[in-house]
Amino acid sequence: MLFFQRSLLPIFNARQIPRIFNRIPSIPSALSIPNVRSFQNSSILMRTLNQSMKKKNKNASNAKQQQSLSLEGGPFRRGVCTRVFTVKPKKPNSAVRKVARVRLSSGRFVTAYIPGIGHNAQEHAVVLVRGGRAQDCPGVQYHIIRGVYDIAGVVGRVSSRSKYGVKKPKTT
Structure with missing residues (x-):
């Protein structure tokens, strides 16, 4: 690099060259690293789904929401407690x-x-499992659907009945 810079300059005496080299800015080493942050494992090009939708980028479909692996692409999976x-x-x-610990029909636990x-779930009860984690329970990534197979709906539930497997009460 020093040889290259000296060859571009007109010929000066020995005292002028150090003064001129002090004024030439050096290339920072950070510019030579392509698209990598210093203390990050990911590249700068990664972005969230919302960021991709704002940009209207053709690669927005790559930032899909993660699916539940154990359901193997389906919405539900039958299992045994x-x-x-x-x-x-x-x-x-x-x-x-x-x-409940559930063995799914795919063989996964x-x-x-x-x-x-309240619930009537016991060992060997057949249940229907959907995706969706319990936000404050570590390791719980799935929900059991109430009112299907061996799990009864919530007794006495009046509001949000469809979420808890309760039939419409008869009015007399």
């Missing part, structure tokens, strides 16, 4: 969440949340 137990939620919440107040 192997264990019904409770877990404590993450901080700052405090409760006892009801969950998942932990699924049982929504609603």
Whole structure:
């Protein structure tokens, strides 16, 4: 580099050359690294789904929402409860969440949340599992659908009945 810079300059005496080289800016080393941030594992070109939609980029379809792997592309999967137990939620919440370990028809084992107040889930009960995590329970990535197969709907539920498998009450 020094030889290259000296060859571009007109011929000066030995005292003038150091003064001239002090004024020539050096190329920062960060410019030579292409598209990589210093302390990041990802490249600068990665973006979220919302950012891709704003840009109207043709590659926006690559930023899809992640699907539940154990459902193997379908919306639901039938399974059999192997264990019904409770877990404590993450901080700052405090409760006892009801969950079940389920062996799906695909052969995979998942932990699924049982929504609603009270349940009749037991070991060997056949259940229908959908995707969707319980936000404050670590490792719980699936929900059991109430009112299908062996899991009864929530007793006494009046509002949001479709989410808890409750039939419309008869009015007399």
